[in-house]
Amino acid sequence: MSSGDIDNIFDRxxxxxxxxxxxxxxxxxxxxxxxxxxxxxxxALAQTLSTVFKGARPSNLLLxxxxxxxxxxxxxxxxDRLKKKSGELGITVNxxxxxxxxxxxxxxxxxxxxxxxxxxKEEKKVVHFTGLxxxxxxxxxxxxIQNKKMHVILVIDEIDSLVDRNGDDVxxxxxxxxxxxxxxxxxxLIGISNSLTFKDKLDPRVRSSLxxxxxxxxxxxxxxxxxxxxxxxxxxxxxxxxxxxxxxLCAAMAxxxxxxxxxxxxxxxxxAELAEREHVLKVEEKHVRAAQEKIEKDTNLEVIRNATTHxxxxxxxxxKSKNGNTGEVYETYSSLCKQVEQEPLTQRRVTQIIxxxxxxxxxSTDVVSQGRYGRSQKIKVAVPxxxxxxxxxxxxxxSDLLL
DNA sequence: ACTCCACAGGAATAACCGGGCG
DNA sequence: CGCCCGGTTATTCCTGTGGAGT
Numbered sequence: 001m002s003s004g005d006i007d008n009i010f011d012r013x014x015x016x017x018x019x020x021x022x023x024x025x026x027x028x029x030x031x032x033x034x035x036x037x038x039x040x041x042x043x044a045l046a047q048t049l050s051t052v053f054k055g056a057r058p059s060n061l062l063l064x065x066x067x068x069x070x071x072x073x074x075x076x077x078x079x080d081r082l083k084k085k086s087g088e089l090g091i092t093v094n095x096x097x098x099x100x101x102x103x104x105x106x107x108x109x110x111x112x113x114x115x116x117x118x119x120x121k122e123e124k125k126v127v128h129f130t131g132l133x134x135x136x137x138x139x140x141x142x143x144x145i146q147n148k149k150m151h152v153i154l155v156i157d158e159i160d161s162l163v164d165r166n167g168d169d170v171x172x173x174x175x176x177x178x179x180x181x182x183x184x185x186x187x188x189l190i191g192i193s194n195s196l197t198f199k200d201k202l203d204p205r206v207r208s209s210l211x212x213x214x215x216x217x218x219x220x221x222x223x224x225x226x227x228x229x230x231x232x233x234x235x236x237x238x239x240x241x242x243x244x245x246x247x248x249l250c251a252a253m254a255x256x257x258x259x260x261x262x263x264x265x266x267x268x269x270x271x272a273e274l275a276e277r278e279h280v281l282k283v284e285e286k287h288v289r290a291a292q293e294k295i296e297k298d299t300n301l302e303v304i305r306n307a308t309t310h311x312x313x314x315x316x317x318x319x320k321s322k323n324g325n326t327g328e329v330y331e332t333y334s335s336l337c338k339q340v341e342q343e344p345l346t347q348r349r350v351t352q353i354i355x356x357x358x359x360x361x362x363x364s365t366d367v368v369s370q371g372r373y374g375r376s377q378k379i380k381v382a383v384p385x386x387x388x389x390x391x392x393x394x395x396x397x398x399s400d401l402l403l
Numbered sequence: 404a405c406t407c408c409a410c411a412g413g414a415a416t417a418a419c420c421g422g423g424c425g
Numbered sequence: 426c427g428c429c430c431g432g433t434t435a436t437t438c439c440t441g442t443g444g445a446g447t
Binding site (some may be wrong): 098105106107132133134136165308310314345346348349352369370371372373374377 | 429430431432434435436437438440441442443444446447
Protein backbone atom coordinates (compact mmCIF):
# COMPACT_ATOMS: atom_id res chain seq x y z
CA MET A 1 0.00 0.00 0.00
CA SER A 2 1.53 3.27 -1.05
CA SER A 3 1.43 6.42 1.00
CA GLY A 4 -0.95 7.77 -1.60
CA ASP A 5 -3.43 5.04 -0.78
CA ILE A 6 -3.17 5.79 2.87
CA ASP A 7 -3.84 9.42 2.25
CA ASN A 8 -6.76 8.27 0.20
CA ILE A 9 -8.25 6.39 3.14
CA PHE A 10 -7.87 9.39 5.36
CA ASP A 11 -9.35 11.65 2.77
CA ARG A 12 -12.36 9.46 2.38
CA UNK A 13 -12.85 9.06 6.09
CA UNK A 14 -12.50 12.79 6.60
CA UNK A 15 -14.96 13.65 3.89
CA UNK A 16 -17.32 10.93 5.10
CA UNK A 17 -17.05 9.06 1.84
CA UNK A 18 -16.85 5.33 1.47
CA UNK A 19 -16.65 2.99 -1.46
CA UNK A 20 -20.27 3.49 -2.29
CA UNK A 21 -21.78 6.85 -3.02
CA UNK A 22 -25.29 5.90 -4.07
CA UNK A 23 -26.30 2.69 -2.40
CA UNK A 24 -29.89 2.69 -3.66
CA UNK A 25 -28.74 2.11 -7.20
CA UNK A 26 -27.61 -1.35 -6.14
CA UNK A 27 -30.98 -2.56 -4.95
CA UNK A 28 -33.55 -4.42 -7.00
CA UNK A 29 -36.07 -1.67 -6.43
CA UNK A 30 -33.98 0.86 -8.26
CA UNK A 31 -35.14 1.32 -11.81
CA UNK A 32 -32.71 3.23 -14.02
CA UNK A 33 -33.89 5.95 -16.36
CA UNK A 34 -33.18 3.87 -19.35
CA UNK A 35 -33.03 0.13 -19.52
CA UNK A 36 -30.21 -1.02 -21.74
CA UNK A 37 -30.94 -3.83 -24.23
CA UNK A 38 -34.67 -3.65 -23.64
CA UNK A 39 -35.71 -0.95 -26.12
CA UNK A 40 -37.65 -3.29 -28.31
CA UNK A 41 -39.69 -4.67 -25.42
CA UNK A 42 -40.30 -1.25 -23.94
CA UNK A 43 -41.53 0.28 -27.18
CA ALA A 44 -43.78 -2.70 -27.84
CA LEU A 45 -45.33 -2.31 -24.43
CA ALA A 46 -45.72 1.45 -24.82
CA GLN A 47 -47.31 0.89 -28.22
CA THR A 48 -49.86 -1.49 -26.78
CA LEU A 49 -50.73 0.72 -23.86
CA SER A 50 -50.93 3.90 -25.89
CA THR A 51 -54.48 3.06 -26.95
CA VAL A 52 -55.73 4.27 -23.57
CA PHE A 53 -55.08 7.78 -24.78
CA LYS A 54 -57.66 7.18 -27.47
CA GLY A 55 -60.06 6.11 -24.77
CA ALA A 56 -60.01 2.49 -25.88
CA ARG A 57 -59.06 -0.67 -24.10
CA PRO A 58 -55.48 -1.81 -24.70
CA SER A 59 -54.99 -5.46 -25.60
CA ASN A 60 -54.24 -7.90 -22.85
CA LEU A 61 -50.59 -8.75 -22.79
CA LEU A 62 -48.36 -11.51 -21.53
CA LEU A 63 -44.68 -11.03 -20.79
CA UNK A 64 -42.45 -14.07 -20.49
CA UNK A 65 -38.91 -14.46 -19.36
CA UNK A 66 -36.64 -16.02 -16.81
CA UNK A 67 -36.08 -14.18 -13.51
CA UNK A 68 -33.88 -11.12 -13.75
CA UNK A 69 -34.44 -10.45 -17.43
CA UNK A 70 -35.93 -7.04 -16.87
CA UNK A 71 -39.64 -7.76 -17.23
CA UNK A 72 -40.74 -5.98 -14.12
CA UNK A 73 -38.31 -3.13 -14.68
CA UNK A 74 -39.60 -2.53 -18.21
CA UNK A 75 -43.18 -2.53 -17.03
CA UNK A 76 -42.41 -0.14 -14.24
CA UNK A 77 -40.63 2.40 -16.41
CA UNK A 78 -43.30 2.32 -19.07
CA UNK A 79 -46.07 2.58 -16.50
CA ASP A 80 -44.35 5.51 -14.83
CA ARG A 81 -44.19 7.36 -18.10
CA LEU A 82 -47.78 6.45 -18.84
CA LYS A 83 -48.93 7.86 -15.54
CA LYS A 84 -46.97 11.04 -16.07
CA LYS A 85 -48.40 11.49 -19.56
CA SER A 86 -51.97 10.75 -18.50
CA GLY A 87 -51.55 13.33 -15.76
CA GLU A 88 -50.54 15.93 -18.32
CA LEU A 89 -53.44 15.05 -20.57
CA GLY A 90 -55.91 14.96 -17.72
CA ILE A 91 -56.87 11.37 -18.40
CA THR A 92 -57.35 9.08 -15.46
CA VAL A 93 -55.88 5.64 -15.82
CA ASN A 94 -55.53 3.24 -12.92
CA UNK A 95 -52.54 0.97 -13.16
CA UNK A 96 -52.21 -1.21 -10.09
CA UNK A 97 -49.10 -3.36 -10.15
CA UNK A 98 -49.39 -6.30 -7.87
CA UNK A 99 -47.19 -9.27 -7.24
CA UNK A 100 -49.10 -12.52 -7.07
CA UNK A 101 -46.31 -14.32 -5.33
CA UNK A 102 -45.97 -11.80 -2.54
CA UNK A 103 -49.71 -11.68 -2.11
CA UNK A 104 -49.40 -15.44 -1.78
CA UNK A 105 -53.03 -16.29 -2.31
CA UNK A 106 -55.61 -15.36 -4.86
CA UNK A 107 -57.76 -13.85 -2.21
CA UNK A 108 -55.09 -11.59 -0.82
CA UNK A 109 -54.33 -10.55 -4.36
CA UNK A 110 -57.93 -9.44 -4.87
CA UNK A 111 -57.73 -7.60 -1.61
CA UNK A 112 -54.67 -5.74 -2.81
CA UNK A 113 -56.30 -4.85 -6.09
CA UNK A 114 -59.21 -3.47 -4.14
CA UNK A 115 -56.93 -1.38 -1.95
CA UNK A 116 -55.07 -0.14 -4.99
CA UNK A 117 -58.19 0.97 -6.80
CA UNK A 118 -59.42 2.73 -3.71
CA UNK A 119 -62.50 0.59 -3.14
CA UNK A 120 -61.98 0.59 0.55
CA LYS A 121 -61.81 4.32 0.87
CA GLU A 122 -65.31 4.69 -0.44
CA GLU A 123 -68.37 4.51 1.80
CA LYS A 124 -67.38 1.48 3.78
CA LYS A 125 -64.97 -1.31 3.09
CA VAL A 126 -66.02 -3.36 0.14
CA VAL A 127 -63.55 -6.17 -0.05
CA HIS A 128 -62.04 -7.45 3.16
CA PHE A 129 -59.14 -9.66 3.57
CA THR A 130 -61.15 -12.81 4.02
CA GLY A 131 -64.67 -14.08 4.48
CA LEU A 132 -66.19 -13.46 1.07
CA UNK A 133 -66.36 -16.05 -1.64
CA UNK A 134 -63.92 -15.53 -4.47
CA UNK A 135 -66.70 -14.88 -6.93
CA UNK A 136 -68.30 -12.29 -4.70
CA UNK A 137 -65.03 -10.46 -4.21
CA UNK A 138 -64.24 -10.31 -7.93
CA UNK A 139 -67.78 -9.21 -8.71
CA UNK A 140 -67.52 -6.36 -6.26
CA UNK A 141 -64.28 -5.17 -7.74
CA UNK A 142 -65.62 -5.32 -11.29
CA UNK A 143 -68.86 -3.68 -10.25
CA UNK A 144 -66.89 -0.84 -8.73
CA ILE A 145 -64.85 -0.36 -11.88
CA GLN A 146 -68.00 -0.29 -13.95
CA ASN A 147 -69.81 2.17 -11.73
CA LYS A 148 -66.90 4.53 -11.71
CA LYS A 149 -66.25 3.98 -15.40
CA MET A 150 -62.64 3.44 -14.56
CA HIS A 151 -59.89 2.69 -17.00
CA VAL A 152 -57.82 0.01 -15.40
CA ILE A 153 -54.66 -1.65 -16.59
CA LEU A 154 -54.03 -4.42 -14.12
CA VAL A 155 -50.47 -5.65 -13.95
CA ILE A 156 -50.01 -9.05 -12.31
CA ASP A 157 -46.41 -9.91 -11.64
CA GLU A 158 -45.43 -13.55 -11.14
CA ILE A 159 -48.78 -14.53 -12.57
CA ASP A 160 -47.68 -18.14 -12.89
CA SER A 161 -47.54 -18.62 -9.16
CA LEU A 162 -51.13 -17.48 -8.94
CA VAL A 163 -52.26 -20.06 -11.46
CA ASP A 164 -50.19 -22.81 -9.87
CA ARG A 165 -51.91 -22.35 -6.57
CA ASN A 166 -55.38 -21.21 -7.44
CA GLY A 167 -56.04 -22.13 -11.03
CA ASP A 168 -57.22 -19.64 -13.58
CA ASP A 169 -60.72 -18.91 -12.30
CA VAL A 170 -59.87 -15.41 -11.20
CA UNK A 171 -58.18 -14.64 -14.49
CA UNK A 172 -61.20 -15.96 -16.30
CA UNK A 173 -63.46 -13.48 -14.52
CA UNK A 174 -61.16 -10.62 -15.30
CA UNK A 175 -60.70 -11.45 -18.95
CA UNK A 176 -64.45 -11.77 -19.34
CA UNK A 177 -65.15 -8.63 -17.43
CA UNK A 178 -65.19 -6.37 -20.47
CA UNK A 179 -68.12 -8.12 -22.08
CA UNK A 180 -70.20 -7.56 -19.00
CA UNK A 181 -68.93 -4.10 -18.38
CA UNK A 182 -70.66 -2.27 -21.17
CA UNK A 183 -69.27 1.08 -22.14
CA UNK A 184 -67.37 3.41 -19.92
CA UNK A 185 -65.07 1.21 -17.90
CA UNK A 186 -62.59 -1.42 -18.93
CA UNK A 187 -59.91 -3.70 -17.59
CA UNK A 188 -56.75 -4.68 -19.43
CA LEU A 189 -54.52 -7.35 -18.06
CA ILE A 190 -50.78 -7.46 -18.21
CA GLY A 191 -49.40 -10.74 -16.95
CA ILE A 192 -45.75 -11.19 -16.11
CA SER A 193 -44.59 -14.78 -15.97
CA ASN A 194 -41.30 -16.39 -15.09
CA SER A 195 -42.27 -19.66 -16.62
CA LEU A 196 -42.28 -20.10 -20.35
CA THR A 197 -44.69 -23.01 -20.13
CA PHE A 198 -47.18 -20.91 -18.23
CA LYS A 199 -49.65 -20.75 -21.09
CA ASP A 200 -50.09 -24.52 -21.09
CA LYS A 201 -51.60 -24.41 -17.66
CA LEU A 202 -54.40 -22.12 -18.73
CA ASP A 203 -57.85 -22.95 -19.89
CA PRO A 204 -57.96 -22.33 -23.67
CA ARG A 205 -60.49 -19.53 -23.36
CA VAL A 206 -58.39 -17.71 -20.81
CA ARG A 207 -55.28 -18.36 -22.83
CA SER A 208 -56.50 -16.80 -26.03
CA SER A 209 -57.96 -13.85 -24.25
CA LEU A 210 -55.02 -13.18 -21.97
CA UNK A 211 -52.39 -13.38 -24.63
CA UNK A 212 -53.86 -11.14 -27.25
CA UNK A 213 -50.28 -10.04 -27.46
CA UNK A 214 -47.13 -11.42 -25.96
CA UNK A 215 -43.49 -10.55 -25.58
CA UNK A 216 -40.64 -12.83 -24.69
CA UNK A 217 -37.68 -11.51 -22.73
CA UNK A 218 -34.49 -13.31 -23.57
CA UNK A 219 -31.80 -13.71 -20.94
CA UNK A 220 -29.02 -11.17 -20.95
CA UNK A 221 -25.73 -12.35 -22.35
CA UNK A 222 -22.66 -12.11 -20.18
CA UNK A 223 -21.48 -9.14 -22.21
CA UNK A 224 -24.77 -7.35 -21.71
CA UNK A 225 -24.67 -8.06 -18.01
CA UNK A 226 -21.19 -6.65 -17.91
CA UNK A 227 -22.33 -3.43 -19.50
CA UNK A 228 -25.33 -3.14 -17.22
CA UNK A 229 -23.13 -3.66 -14.20
CA UNK A 230 -20.52 -1.18 -15.37
CA UNK A 231 -23.20 1.43 -15.73
CA UNK A 232 -24.61 0.73 -12.28
CA UNK A 233 -21.15 0.67 -10.79
CA UNK A 234 -20.42 4.07 -12.30
CA UNK A 235 -23.47 5.45 -10.52
CA UNK A 236 -23.02 3.59 -7.30
CA UNK A 237 -19.32 3.56 -6.55
CA UNK A 238 -16.76 6.24 -6.03
CA UNK A 239 -14.11 6.62 -8.64
CA UNK A 240 -11.80 3.63 -8.69
CA UNK A 241 -13.55 1.84 -5.84
CA UNK A 242 -14.22 -1.27 -7.86
CA UNK A 243 -12.04 -3.23 -10.22
CA UNK A 244 -13.14 -4.23 -13.68
CA UNK A 245 -12.24 -7.78 -12.81
CA UNK A 246 -14.79 -7.78 -10.01
CA UNK A 247 -17.49 -6.52 -12.32
CA UNK A 248 -16.62 -9.09 -14.92
CA LEU A 249 -16.80 -11.84 -12.36
CA CYS A 250 -20.25 -10.75 -11.20
CA ALA A 251 -21.43 -10.81 -14.79
CA ALA A 252 -19.90 -14.20 -15.41
CA MET A 253 -21.38 -15.75 -12.29
CA ALA A 254 -24.85 -14.43 -12.96
CA UNK A 255 -24.57 -15.34 -16.62
CA UNK A 256 -23.75 -18.90 -15.76
CA UNK A 257 -27.22 -19.37 -14.36
CA UNK A 258 -29.43 -17.77 -16.97
CA UNK A 259 -28.47 -14.14 -17.44
CA UNK A 260 -30.08 -13.01 -14.21
CA UNK A 261 -29.44 -9.30 -13.82
CA UNK A 262 -31.00 -9.20 -10.40
CA UNK A 263 -28.54 -11.75 -9.15
CA UNK A 264 -25.64 -9.89 -10.71
CA UNK A 265 -26.62 -6.68 -8.96
CA UNK A 266 -27.14 -8.47 -5.65
CA UNK A 267 -23.64 -9.87 -5.97
CA UNK A 268 -22.25 -6.44 -6.58
CA UNK A 269 -24.01 -4.93 -3.61
CA UNK A 270 -23.04 -7.66 -1.16
CA UNK A 271 -19.47 -7.66 -2.43
CA ALA A 272 -19.32 -3.94 -1.74
CA GLU A 273 -20.66 -4.45 1.77
CA LEU A 274 -18.05 -7.07 2.47
CA ALA A 275 -15.27 -4.90 1.12
CA GLU A 276 -16.40 -1.98 3.23
CA ARG A 277 -16.40 -4.13 6.31
CA GLU A 278 -12.78 -4.95 5.61
CA HIS A 279 -11.99 -1.28 5.22
CA VAL A 280 -10.22 -1.84 1.94
CA LEU A 281 -9.96 0.58 -0.93
CA LYS A 282 -11.35 -1.47 -3.72
CA VAL A 283 -13.94 -4.13 -4.33
CA GLU A 284 -12.09 -7.04 -5.83
CA GLU A 285 -12.80 -10.49 -7.15
CA LYS A 286 -12.41 -12.19 -3.81
CA HIS A 287 -15.20 -10.06 -2.41
CA VAL A 288 -17.46 -11.18 -5.18
CA ARG A 289 -16.72 -14.81 -4.43
CA ALA A 290 -17.35 -14.23 -0.76
CA ALA A 291 -20.57 -12.46 -1.64
CA GLN A 292 -21.75 -15.47 -3.61
CA GLU A 293 -21.26 -17.69 -0.57
CA LYS A 294 -22.87 -15.22 1.77
CA ILE A 295 -25.97 -14.83 -0.35
CA GLU A 296 -26.41 -18.55 -0.57
CA LYS A 297 -25.94 -19.04 3.14
CA ASP A 298 -28.24 -16.21 4.08
CA THR A 299 -31.13 -17.40 1.99
CA ASN A 300 -30.83 -20.92 3.35
CA LEU A 301 -30.61 -19.58 6.87
CA GLU A 302 -33.76 -17.56 6.40
CA VAL A 303 -35.70 -20.43 4.94
CA ILE A 304 -34.85 -22.76 7.79
CA ARG A 305 -35.44 -20.13 10.40
CA ASN A 306 -38.90 -19.37 9.10
CA ALA A 307 -39.89 -23.00 8.77
CA THR A 308 -42.43 -24.63 11.06
CA THR A 309 -41.22 -26.55 14.10
CA HIS A 310 -41.80 -29.93 12.53
CA UNK A 311 -40.00 -28.97 9.37
CA UNK A 312 -37.05 -28.03 11.55
CA UNK A 313 -37.26 -31.37 13.32
CA UNK A 314 -37.18 -33.14 9.99
CA UNK A 315 -34.25 -31.07 8.82
CA UNK A 316 -32.32 -31.92 11.96
CA UNK A 317 -33.25 -35.58 11.71
CA UNK A 318 -31.82 -35.69 8.21
CA UNK A 319 -28.52 -34.23 9.33
CA LYS A 320 -28.36 -36.72 12.18
CA SER A 321 -29.12 -39.87 10.25
CA LYS A 322 -26.15 -41.24 8.41
CA ASN A 323 -27.81 -43.65 6.02
CA GLY A 324 -30.50 -41.24 4.97
CA ASN A 325 -33.33 -43.49 3.86
CA THR A 326 -36.87 -42.54 4.72
CA GLY A 327 -37.44 -45.09 7.45
CA GLU A 328 -34.33 -44.11 9.32
CA VAL A 329 -35.01 -40.41 9.00
CA TYR A 330 -38.50 -40.94 10.26
CA GLU A 331 -37.28 -42.84 13.28
CA THR A 332 -34.69 -40.25 14.26
CA TYR A 333 -37.33 -37.65 13.68
CA SER A 334 -39.84 -39.27 16.04
CA SER A 335 -37.23 -39.83 18.71
CA LEU A 336 -36.26 -36.17 18.48
CA CYS A 337 -39.88 -35.21 18.92
CA LYS A 338 -40.25 -37.42 21.95
CA GLN A 339 -37.14 -35.99 23.55
CA VAL A 340 -38.89 -32.65 23.81
CA GLU A 341 -42.32 -34.19 24.36
CA GLN A 342 -43.87 -33.35 21.03
CA GLU A 343 -46.25 -35.58 19.14
CA PRO A 344 -44.54 -36.76 15.95
CA LEU A 345 -46.39 -36.42 12.67
CA THR A 346 -47.31 -39.27 10.38
CA GLN A 347 -44.76 -40.73 8.04
CA ARG A 348 -46.85 -39.63 5.08
CA ARG A 349 -46.63 -36.05 6.20
CA VAL A 350 -42.92 -36.34 6.82
CA THR A 351 -42.23 -37.57 3.31
CA GLN A 352 -44.20 -34.59 2.09
CA ILE A 353 -42.09 -32.26 4.22
CA ILE A 354 -38.98 -33.88 2.83
CA UNK A 355 -40.09 -33.26 -0.71
CA UNK A 356 -40.84 -29.65 0.19
CA UNK A 357 -37.30 -29.33 1.53
CA UNK A 358 -36.10 -30.86 -1.69
CA UNK A 359 -37.90 -28.23 -3.71
CA UNK A 360 -36.33 -25.52 -1.61
CA UNK A 361 -32.95 -27.00 -2.38
CA UNK A 362 -32.07 -27.58 1.25
CA UNK A 363 -31.98 -31.29 0.78
CA SER A 364 -31.40 -33.58 -2.15
CA THR A 365 -33.34 -36.76 -2.61
CA ASP A 366 -32.89 -39.70 -4.87
CA VAL A 367 -35.23 -42.65 -5.16
CA VAL A 368 -33.30 -45.87 -4.99
CA SER A 369 -34.53 -49.41 -5.00
CA GLN A 370 -32.74 -51.81 -2.73
CA GLY A 371 -34.48 -54.84 -4.09
CA ARG A 372 -35.42 -57.18 -1.32
CA TYR A 373 -34.96 -54.32 1.11
CA GLY A 374 -37.58 -52.20 -0.49
CA ARG A 375 -37.74 -48.91 -2.22
CA SER A 376 -36.77 -45.71 -0.51
CA GLN A 377 -35.28 -42.27 -0.88
CA LYS A 378 -31.67 -41.48 -0.32
CA ILE A 379 -31.78 -38.13 1.46
CA LYS A 380 -28.81 -35.84 1.91
CA VAL A 381 -28.50 -32.31 3.22
CA ALA A 382 -27.53 -29.93 0.44
CA VAL A 383 -26.31 -27.14 2.72
CA PRO A 384 -23.38 -27.00 5.13
CA UNK A 385 -24.15 -28.50 8.52
CA UNK A 386 -23.10 -25.26 10.20
CA UNK A 387 -25.86 -23.41 8.36
CA UNK A 388 -28.50 -25.74 9.75
CA UNK A 389 -27.16 -25.43 13.25
CA UNK A 390 -26.93 -21.66 12.99
CA UNK A 391 -30.50 -21.47 11.86
CA UNK A 392 -31.79 -23.66 14.67
CA UNK A 393 -29.83 -22.29 17.55
CA UNK A 394 -32.15 -19.33 18.05
CA UNK A 395 -35.14 -21.58 18.49
CA UNK A 396 -35.49 -22.50 22.17
CA UNK A 397 -37.10 -25.84 21.28
CA UNK A 398 -33.86 -26.99 19.75
CA SER A 399 -31.32 -25.67 22.20
CA ASP A 400 -31.04 -29.02 23.99
CA LEU A 401 -30.92 -31.09 20.81
CA LEU A 402 -28.01 -29.48 19.06
CA LEU A 403 -25.26 -30.98 21.18
C1' DA B 404 -39.71 -65.44 -13.65
C1' DC B 405 -41.64 -64.43 -9.69
C1' DT B 406 -41.93 -62.35 -4.96
C1' DC B 407 -42.27 -59.08 -1.94
C1' DC B 408 -39.92 -55.32 0.84
C1' DA B 409 -40.28 -50.55 2.05
C1' DC B 410 -41.46 -47.28 0.82
C1' DA B 411 -43.43 -43.23 -2.96
C1' DG B 412 -46.82 -40.38 -3.63
C1' DG B 413 -52.05 -39.48 -5.25
C1' DA B 414 -56.86 -38.64 -3.42
C1' DA B 415 -60.12 -37.67 -0.17
C1' DT B 416 -61.10 -35.75 3.91
C1' DA B 417 -60.73 -33.56 8.40
C1' DA B 418 -59.30 -30.08 11.79
C1' DC B 419 -58.31 -25.63 12.47
C1' DC B 420 -57.88 -20.50 11.76
C1' DG B 421 -59.36 -15.73 10.92
C1' DG B 422 -62.99 -13.48 9.39
C1' DG B 423 -67.52 -12.04 7.00
C1' DC B 424 -72.65 -12.74 6.38
C1' DG B 425 -77.57 -12.46 7.83
C1' DC C 426 -75.28 -16.77 17.06
C1' DG C 427 -74.53 -20.47 13.62
C1' DC C 428 -72.88 -20.96 9.25
C1' DC C 429 -70.03 -20.11 5.19
C1' DC C 430 -65.37 -19.08 2.79
C1' DG C 431 -60.73 -19.88 1.66
C1' DG C 432 -56.15 -21.51 3.25
C1' DT C 433 -53.05 -24.47 5.48
C1' DT C 434 -51.63 -28.46 7.82
C1' DA C 435 -52.19 -33.15 8.86
C1' DT C 436 -54.38 -37.88 8.68
C1' DT C 437 -56.23 -41.95 6.51
C1' DC C 438 -56.39 -44.97 2.96
C1' DC C 439 -54.74 -46.24 -0.99
C1' DT C 440 -52.34 -48.09 -5.36
C1' DG C 441 -47.83 -48.44 -7.62
C1' DT C 442 -43.08 -50.07 -8.28
C1' DG C 443 -37.47 -51.29 -9.03
C1' DG C 444 -34.86 -54.80 -8.34
C1' DA C 445 -32.16 -58.37 -4.76
C1' DG C 446 -33.19 -62.59 -3.44
C1' DT C 447 -35.13 -66.93 -4.37
